Amino acid sequence: MKRVICWDLRETLVTSSWSGTVHRRPCRKRGTVPRTEKMRYLIDDIGVKGHHTRLQKFGQIICGRQMTREIERWSEWENLNSATTLLVFPGNGANIVRGFMDADWLFHWRTASATAKRLWIPGEPPQAIAGRIFPDRFVLGVKDIVIIDDVVSSGDTVKKLRTMNMPWIPAARWHVVTWAMQKAANLRGIHSYFAAVEVGESDRKDPINSLSTLIKNVEIAESYARRNFPNPEAFLALLNELR
DSSP states (O other): OOOEETTSOOEEEEEOTTTOOEEEEEOOOTTSOOTTSOOOEEEEOSOOGGGHHHHGGGSEEEEHHHHHHHHHTOGGGGGSOTTTEEEEEEHHHHHHHHHHSOHHHHHTSEEEEEOEEEEOOTTSOOEEEEOOSSTTOOOOSOOEEEEEEEEESSSHHHHHHHHHHTTTSTTOEEEEEEEEEETTOOOTTOSEEEEEEEESBTTBOOOEEEHHHHHHOHHHHHHHHHHHOSSHHHHHHHHHHHO
């Protein structure tokens, strides 16, 4: 039985043993695939609710709009001072998250963008690339930096962004807030984190990708389909309908 993590979101609260931050992960319901079996996840970040039934044949659906509401309800926002906190949106995926956010909620925070991405070459491990948030100056008075992104997989991009910017934004605490995170992600050095959905296990990653990426990049879509589905042509045909 497939499950859509969107319209009937069920959660348990789990406290991180190393950060003390409350984060959420979906409950398992009777009849779902056992945790020992690899799952597949598709992020609907383009708003195609009408196609969810067909998409569920290829993985669990994570709804970007619902995950954004979960981010905005993160309890730790109450402990952050909007005058000394900076929200950073790194890369295309983060900007999609930003587009789903409530404008009135976002208005109360200082925001910035940053260059950050994973360079993907077929057959080679992804490489994290990140740049400075403010390329031309030191920034004083910022006590907390919250990186907001769609997916945290290995944690390499987050850590690269922090390493590149720590000398220029001294003494700031770094936080990560995301739609989805692999449990195997390494967030050493990050003060706290929140993931609306956690996937995989501590020693294993589950396949996860956004519909926007799969629709935009045919090469990535073909590679993803052939690595994860016995009938990749059926999945690719569905993507073509969504283009």
